[in-house]
Amino acid sequence: MGARETTVNVLLVLLLPAVALTALFIGEAFYITLATRIAILALAAVGLNIALGLGGLVSFGHAAFFGLGGYVAGVLATHAFNMEPVAFGLPGTTAMPAIWLVAILLCGLVALPIGLVSLRTSGVYFIMITLAFAQMIYYFAISWPAYGGEDGLSLSMRNGFPGLNTAKPFPYFVVVFVLLLAGLLLFHRLRASRFGAALEAARQNPARLAAIGISPFAIRLVAFVLSAMITGLAGALFADLNRFVSPSMLSWHMSGELIVLIILGGKNRLFGPLAGAALYVLFEYALGGLTERWQLFLGLVLLAVVFFARGGLIGLLAGRPRHG
Amino acid sequence: MVEPVLDVKGLEKSFGALKATNGASLDLRPGEIHALIGPNGAGKSTLINQISGALAPDAGSIRFLGTDITMLDTARRARMGLARTFQISSLAQEFSALRNVMLAVQARQGTSLRFFRPVASDVSLTEPAMRMLSRVGLADRANVPAAALSHGERRQLEIAVALAMEPKAFLLDEPMAGMGPEGSKALTGFLDGLRREAPILLVEHDMDAVFALADRVSVLVYGRIIATGSVSEIRNDPEVRRAYLGEPA
Ligand SMILES: Nc1ncnc2c1ncn2[C@@H]1O[C@H](COP(=O)(O)OP(=O)(O)OP(=O)(O)O)[C@@H](O)[C@H]1O
Ligand SMILES: [Mg+2]
Numbered sequence: 001m002g003a004r005e006t007t008v009n010v011l012l013v014l015l016l017p018a019v020a021l022t023a024l025f026i027g028e029a030f031y032i033t034l035a036t037r038i039a040i041l042a043l044a045a046v047g048l049n050i051a052l053g054l055g056g057l058v059s060f061g062h063a064a065f066f067g068l069g070g071y072v073a074g075v076l077a078t079h080a081f082n083m084e085p086v087a088f089g090l091p092g093t094t095a096m097p098a099i100w101l102v103a104i105l106l107c108g109l110v111a112l113p114i115g116l117v118s119l120r121t122s123g124v125y126f127i128m129i130t131l132a133f134a135q136m137i138y139y140f141a142i143s144w145p146a147y148g149g150e151d152g153l154s155l156s157m158r159n160g161f162p163g164l165n166t167a168k169p170f171p172y173f174v175v176v177f178v179l180l181l182a183g184l185l186l187f188h189r190l191r192a193s194r195f196g197a198a199l200e201a202a203r204q205n206p207a208r209l210a211a212i213g214i215s216p217f218a219i220r221l222v223a224f225v226l227s228a229m230i231t232g233l234a235g236a237l238f239a240d241l242n243r244f245v246s247p248s249m250l251s252w253h254m255s256g257e258l259i260v261l262i263i264l265g266g267k268n269r270l271f272g273p274l275a276g277a278a279l280y281v282l283f284e285y286a287l288g289g290l291t292e293r294w295q296l297f298l299g300l301v302l303l304a305v306v307f308f309a310r311g312g313l314i315g316l317l318a319g320r321p322r323h324g
Numbered sequence: 325m326v327e328p329v330l331d332v333k334g335l336e337k338s339f340g341a342l343k344a345t346n347g348a349s350l351d352l353r354p355g356e357i358h359a360l361i362g363p364n365g366a367g368k369s370t371l372i373n374q375i376s377g378a379l380a381p382d383a384g385s386i387r388f389l390g391t392d393i394t395m396l397d398t399a400r401r402a403r404m405g406l407a408r409t410f411q412i413s414s415l416a417q418e419f420s421a422l423r424n425v426m427l428a429v430q431a432r433q434g435t436s437l438r439f440f441r442p443v444a445s446d447v448s449l450t451e452p453a454m455r456m457l458s459r460v461g462l463a464d465r466a467n468v469p470a471a472a473l474s475h476g477e478r479r480q481l482e483i484a485v486a487l488a489m490e491p492k493a494f495l496l497d498e499p500m501a502g503m504g505p506e507g508s509k510a511l512t513g514f515l516d517g518l519r520r521e522a523p524i525l526l527v528e529h530d531m532d533a534v535f536a537l538a539d540r541v542s543v544l545v546y547g548r549i550i551a552t553g554s555v556s557e558i559r560n561d562p563e564v565r566r567a568y569l570g571e572p573a
Binding site for chain 1: 376377397398399402403407408410415416417418419423426427430431438439440441442443444446449488489
């Protein structure tokens, strides 16, 4: 990483807590929520960035994992509230750590068969198959009345974290922000590791990777599953932020949004997802108030990025990536 | 007789109406350089691709170290010790020369599912990789991205990557192509010594190199092996002279 990229990254990391703290002191809780939203979307995109940025796998179905994570939070909390077991006599829970664990494991479990099938294809077929799987889960959620169907599922209160009052915006922001940092650290270590080297080689030249004895399929499958797990964790956090989960978290719009975040921020850049999420949420906030057609302007920005700044915001601020 | 390292029998491969491999059989014995020559489009690369696993043959069998590998995928064959280079250099373009070789070292160690330790400071990867780069004379270019290497340097890097696999057999597809006379001479000397480490199936158009190196030569024409023998046998084979060396009968 260049010195300039490091500076940009440090500033970006400090941005969210600075906003949240300022908001806390001037008593504007709304901005804490905004910062939390950015952090959660960034974490979801960090997950996708493993598949898309490192592996070159354009998954158009990551909303499946984002939504699944959200439903884990909603369903477990509902069962705990109603004191009904979820399945096999296992109780629900309102403890975030337990919810996160279930969300991560379930998303990994679901990503495995999806990856096994879709990674046999590539390019536009891969995009379509991941989309198809996500749509199946979306329609399943819509047509399953037990958990609200189309209307979604409300959480009567935010789930808890031992020792913190998560009902208040600031402590919840801290929880989310720490998880985002953990996600970024994981991405950083992963990219520099042996696995990361193999995954990036699978993106650059799968025939070469196979010729030295590493199966590109196996490497991509592991990456896809890891990627889904992190995005699923972000989904659980998102449900708790909104105290609401609905099929819209599973929809293809959401998958597209996650891809947009990465392209905006700079794909395969450590802080691309965070930069992209910040830009996206600011746009939504600043322009969404002015016009319902704010996505039109987002489209223009996206066009500008694709034509003039392939490296996204990070590329614009910090220059081209360095490779060892 | 010694068991061949590699034993190819009756391979067939068609691309539509074109029979690119037409009942080709050959073997590779311990310690030898077996050259595979033939005119452009004869099917040499197609044969290498079937042996390495990049293409599935329509018929025939491939045995390697006494095991039938016809149904195994490329990565499995490579892990068994089959290293190939590509006629058109095929590397991880964004990675430096060193990281390209390090990747082959980690593949050899079977340690690609390690997620945390950074490779850049990992001497169990950098040290052997650096050694391989030195052997092919690329040590001073270790940190240059593959995409920025010259054509000849990329050819050398292909060899360094193959060396790092510590293979039981080499499949080299025109390693001299575009190397220039100096480079070809140096590489000829290098391959001469390399056969002691593992036998080489060498596809090459450079006849000086072939005649200097080969223990045996096979001639491939229209997907068919028309002759196999020592250098002098091949040079004096009338059919070879007619079909390939371009002399009137
Ligand atoms: N994937 C493919 N699809 C269709 N035809 C192919 C394919 N690969 C090779 N061919 C054809 O098969 C024949 C053999 O090609 P191949 O590349 O094996 O020849 P070669 O002996 O390696 O030639 P050269 O000396 O030019 O490298 C050629 O006619 C080529 O056009
Ligand atoms: Mg060829």
